[in-house]
Amino acid sequence: xxxxxxxxxxxxxxxxxxxxxxxxxxxxxxxxxxxxxxxxxxxxxxxxxxxxxxxxxxxxxxxxxxxxxxx
Numbered sequence: 001x002x003x004x005x006x007x008x009x010x011x012x013x014x015x016x017x018x019x020x021x022x023x024x025x026x027x028x029x030x031x032x033x034x035x036x037x038x039x040x041x042x043x044x045x046x047x048x049x050x051x052x053x054x055x056x057x058x059x060x061x062x063x064x065x066x067x068x069x070x071x
């Protein structure tokens with residue numbers, strides 16, 4: 001159980017960082033500024049960062065479990 005708990009914590013941290021990074025990249029590529037120059041938070045960028053962070057968290061979790069089992 002210790003292996004899964006540590007892997008879960010590592011994957012949560014990786015998900016947080018990847019969500020922030022992906023949102024910033026998506027925000028630079030597709031900036032949410034309309035013609036009126038009022039900035040707003042684009043839902044599409046949030047959804048992209050959410051799904052990509054879940055995928056990266058799953059990959060990190062599987063990798064962390066495999067690396068800890070090899071020890």
